[in-house]
Structures are given as C-alpha cells and as structure tokens.
Amino acid sequence: MEAFAALVDALVYTRSRNAKLAKIAAYLRETPDPDRGWALAALTDGLDFPAVKSSTIRGLLTERVDPVLYALSRDYVGDTAETASLLWPEPIGQVAPPPTVSEAVAALSAMTRASVAIDLAHLLDRLDDSGRYALLKLATGAMRIGISARLAKVAFAQAFAVGIDDVEEYWHGQTAPYAPLFDWAANGAAPPDTEALPLFRPFMLAHPLDETVIDMAEYTAEWKWDGIRVQIVHVNGETRVYSRSGDDISGTFPEIAGAMQIPCVLDGELLVRGSHQGGAAGGDTQGGAASFNALQQRLGRKTVSKAMLSEYPAFVRLYDLLIAEGEDWRPHAWEQRRAALEAFVPRLDPARFDISGVIPATSLDELAEIRSRARDEAIEGVMLKRRDSPYVAGRRAGLWYKWKRDPLLIDCVLMYAQRGSGKRSSFYSDFTFGCWNGDPDAGAELLPVGKAYFGFTDEELKWLDQHIRTHTLARFGPVRETDKSLVFEVAFDSVHTSKRHKSGVAMRFPRISRIRRDKPAHEADRLDALKALISD
C-alpha cells in the first residue's frame, strides 16, 4: 500500500502528462501481481466495494470527531476521503503493519454493511495519512486525481512497450486484477480472445476545429447531432449498447438492443424521435430528432416504462461502421467505410436506425453558411472527417474535427456561491446566478436560472473568491448568499422549459464566459430574454 500511496500522491502533484505516464509505468513494472492489477483497476475506476460509501466514511469520522468540526473541515478541504485521512486519530498501542494493495482489496471486498464500520477502521489504523487517503480513494472507487482511464492505459502500454490500440481492445473483456492482460504485455503470452464477446471498441474522437484551416477537398462534413454517442455491438445473438465511456446502457434502451440482428459494431448518435419538437425533415438538415431535453427523459433509467418507450422512442443515427459480419473495417479509409455503411443500413429496422447525412460543402465558408442556417435544435454543430482516415481510438491530430455552433449568451447576476471540490477546493467556485423577473427598478426580483463552476481563469477564481467573501449577505450551511452586485456573461448551448425550477427554465452547459465588473446588476438580462431563446 505504501508504494501505491506514494504513486497516488506523486500523481496528485505532477503536472506534466509525460511525467505522470512515467510514474505509472514505473509502478506497473516494479510492482508484483496482483497488486499492480488492483492498482490499475483503481486508477481506471474499475473497482467497486458496495459496502464502502462516502456516507460510511462520514459515519466513521463523526463517531471519532465532533460532527461540527468534521463538517467545517470537510467544507474547507472539499474531499471526504482527504478530510478523513487528515482527521483520523492515530491509533493507540501496537497495530499491524500496512496492508498490501491485494490485502486491502480482499478486506474491502469482504466487508458488509454490518462489518464495515469496524473492519474499515482497522485498515485505516494500519496506515499513515497518505496511506489512508489512497485507501479511501480506492475504496470509494473515485480517485479523481486527474488520471483518466485512457492515461492509465497509455502508461500500461508504455510500461511494457505494447500498442495502445491493442491495450484498449483487450481491456474490455477483462476484469481486475487483469492477470491475462499483464501476462500478455509483461510476459509475452497470447493476447486475450475478444472475437466472441460483445466488447466495447474505443471510440474515434475529434479535436475542436478552432482556428485550424482545412482543405474541404480532403474532408467530408456531417452534422454533429445533439444526442449521446453510442456504439452498437452484436455478437452471437447478443446486442450491447455502449455509451461514450464504455458503459453498457442496453437496459436503458431495450428497443435499440432488440432491433439489431446482424453481427456488427456500429458508431452513431442515440436520439429521440419527435419531429414535433425538432426541425422538419428535409431541407438542409435531417429531421425527425427531438432536442436533447427529450432524450434526457430517457437517460439514467434502469427500467423503462411502456409510456416512456412510446412517448420518447429512441433511434440511432449512424456515423460509422467498425466491424460487419466478421470483417474489420477500421483500417480502411472513411470513404470505404461510408460506402459499406450505406450498403449496410438498408438491412436494418428503419424505425431504429438511419444514417447521418453528408453535408455537400466544397469550402469552409460554404459550410459555415450552411451551419449558420441550420435551425434544427438536434444539431450541435458539424463534424469534419478526413476522407482517407482509418477508424482509430481516441483523438488523433488532423483526422477528425468538430465545429460546434456558437454558444448563446446572457447576462446574469451572481446570487449564491459554494466552495468547490478538487482543483477548486476551498475556493468559492460553484456559482448560482439569476435573471430579473421584471423591471429591477420597479421592484422585480432575481430568480436563479442556472449554476456554473467553470469558464474562469485561476486569477479570476481568486478574485471571485475574494469578492464573495467580502460581499456575503447570509450563510446557509456551506452556501453564501451574495449582495447580488456582480454580473456574469454566461455562455450556454441551449435553454429548455423546466418544471423543476422556479424560473421555469433550465440551461444546458452553462459556463462563465466573462465577468462583467463594468455592468451594474440592474442592467443584467430579464427572464423574458432567456425564455425567448427556449428551444424545446
């Protein structure tokens, strides 16, 4: 556990990606099995110990520390595991030496709701503060130390000089501590067999276009639909629907999983039908898709009612074809894959699958014009794909670009602030802002319309923190009410009606675009201005 704790601490403080990779790779090379496998699972969020919850840790602490002092500490530190690691009282008398990672995992797996309070306390007693931090992070399954699963996999590839695409592919059939994976990479054994399993293949992703200028002769343009990116996998009569992160969401969308009968791996956008909500079919854009708000009704549900299925029917608008009937199309150029996809789609249920259209544009200027004319709310922007690009995992320079529509903007007034977590811990960095429900000079009130916790620089964050501390009207637990004097220009992707909010609206992806120190609060926008932008 000491080596793992030292790794976790080093990763917390290391900024450079290469230095992080080198540290993880060194750990994976030097640590014996199965410790390194469990550690890798922890870094890639692959561990789950149902008996250990954040609330369990809070409970353990408040038995040992005054609850008010615990709450004040937690509020300041911004992280339950870290607060607990710092507040844990040193044990009295002799304790066993620190556990290995494998011992800790075995002990955590054996814990039940009844035993966790005693068993977890015993483990914590055997560790120093950074050991306790690493253990609690591992136990709650949320490391949040700035290491993505992808980074850990790249480090794995680097540690044993194997290809990252191979690592990604073999990964998904495996479970911690990944003995066959280490056996293959470290000892040269045969790779795990992935053919016969309905496995997730890593998505190909796009860079933002930003200022890049590309030649439209080499690229093709497609609409970027505003749903969720999914992968449909059908093998041996089984279908899986995977989300972008590789989570299996087949159960949430049974009508999709049930509609596929041909062995294949497809890439597409999951959307909800609803021409009455989206733009009309035909014209520049494809119709038939509802806004993201409609799709949201379906997300995150474990069981789906019949009413849901008929009111918000899902379908997949296909972008790409990876594998079809045993043939792996990924090494082929986009143009060839597109032709194969166009031949494949007519064999599918048209109620559940269609193909994302190609936009005929010969220059970026022409594309910009088409993009700006597109009023379909199910469109998030356009994608640019190099015609000769193979389908490769992750984001590769120069192959795919995304060109999102310009965001909407509105001026809001800062109303409440709360301390953030992680990088923003101890700073007031979670902001609730509002718009006027009428004429502020005639006694109108501010109604909260959204929350944001990013969009500002570190310097601005410090300034905001100072502003909030010196402009506090009242405190409600961790929340501070400000004097409502500061105006934010808030950028957001769209706004929808919402019954859950008093203002009646909900913004999608709001972020602080600018701090308008120059603008008096009464000149901020009114709710009507925001409602005029609603696109349900």
Add this chain to the structure above:
Amino acid sequence: MPADFSWIRPEPWGIHVVPADAWIDPARPVERALVTHGHADHARGGHGQTVATPATLAIMKLRYQTDAGATPVEYGETIALPGDIKATYLPAGHVLGSAQILLEHAGERVIVTGDYKRRADPTCPPFEVTKCDVFITEATFGLPVFRHPPIGEEIAKLLGALAEEPERCVLVGAYALGKAQRVIAELRAAGHSAPIYLHGAMEKMCRLYEEFGVPLGDLRLVADAPKGALAGQIVVSPPSALNDRWSRRLPDPITAMASGWMRVRGRARQRMVELPLVISDHADWDELTRTIEEVNPAESWITHGREEALLRWCQLHQRKARSLALVGYEDEDD
C-alpha cells in the same frame, strides 16, 4: 465592578485600546499603533507613532524607508501609555521580532497574540505562555485537519528530492519575511552547507536577519549565478515568483512551497506545487487548542482565520469564547 473589558474594542480594521487611543496592527494609518510583527498585513506604514520590538521596527524601516515615530520596546519590557494602560511585549515565536502584546488596565489583563507558533524556530525566541483574562488569539490554521508535521521531516523531504534529481534544482516558494530564513536556517542545521540561491526580493531581509544574529550561511543571488551553476541547488523565492516568468531561467525546477496550506492537496495543486512542504510559522490546530488550555483565560477572542472551528472547540470544552470580524489579515502564503 464586573470585568467587561469595555476599554478594548475590536473594530474591523484593528483592535482599539480606547483609553490610550492606540490601535493594535491597524489596517489604516493611525496616531498611535502597537505592532505585533513585521508582516505587511499587520505592520502598515504611515502611523504617527509605532510601538514595536527593535527587529520589527527594522523590518518596517526596510519596507517603508522611514522610521519616523518608531518607539522600540524589548521583549519583557513594559511601557506606559496614556489612559493608565500598560503594554508589555512578549515573544510570540512567529518570526524575527514577533511579539504578543499584554495590555493591563484597571486590574484586567488582555493578551493580543498577533500571529504565533509553539514550535522551536532558530530565528526567533519561543512563545511565552502568560496568564491573562482575555486571550485574543489568531486562528489561521484553526481547523483540525491542520497538523504541521515536525519540520525535520519536511527538510528531509526537500533534501531527498534534491539528491534524487541532481540535474534539476529545487525552487522553494517561501514568504520573504520569516519563512525563507527559517527554512534556510533549518537546512543549515540539517548539514546542508552548499550555497543557497535567492530571488532578488529576499536578499535584504536575509541580511537583516544576519544583522540580528541569525546566521544563514553562503547565500547568493540567482541573478549572479553563472549558467549551469544552479543544477542540484536550492533556490528560494517568494511564492508569487514560483510560476512567474522569473523561474524560467532555472534548470527544470522542482516547484516546492513551504506553507501550512500544503497540508491540503487541493491547495498545493492550485499553486501548481510538485513538492509540498508543510512548514508554517502559525500555530496548528493542536498548538492553538493547547495554548488556550495552558493560558487558561476567562475568555478567548478568536480572530483572522477559521474562527468557527476554534469557537466550536471552546464551546465543547466549556470555555467562553467569541469571534472577532477583523478584515485584511489573510495569510494566503504562509
């Protein structure tokens, strides 16, 4: 007459000793200031008269280029102020020259600690526990998560990092007054005799410490160092220079920071620190609570910092306490 301490009045910009019309660490210019120590948030310029220890006055002169109105008081010395007030300056163990101020009036004793710590520090005499009725204490690290480890462990961590990557240098961000000199003195005590390189802003303060009898060994300026001389060396700069253009001239520095805030990972990451050194010149949670127990005042008044938690601790231990809302004492860099 019941003790009510009405002669001492906390205001947002300082503590007012009413009968003497004197202010302790006032945040704005006043006729008569009693200054606990030389940090800029406590020792502001422009007062008519400034009563402080000789070292604090020397630090203020260095900063404000004038010693007009300077009234020196030695540790243990008592001076009489108008309105029948007696003020005694006692060591606070915070930085060179730092003092607690004991005020006596009408049979009542009030101590204002200024900033203080209880750990040994080779650059200043230790905090003296003194009986009083009202103890006005700082609470910069007033949360039970703040427990500063022994300084020896942190110095060993610094020297270990230096030895591990000899082609890099370790850049230590440290408060220019107090922390920098303490870190250097502790490095010397740990046997590190190599030259230590300074950011230009620290030079004068280090010289002042040496004039007051704190030897700091071979100190050189980064600006004077020939190219290549800094690999494997320790460089000390103010925290503000850590991620500044200035540090680009250094050979791939390991960014360290000596501060009590480094105890919390998020704070270290916010400062983009790779090597956090938990070294503070303030009392940690255990020192704050132990000091209240040892001083055992009738009342504790808690100021600048995280007052709520220390207030709660006092309640839990049946001690009378209140928090003061003083502004402008934010020790973000300690």
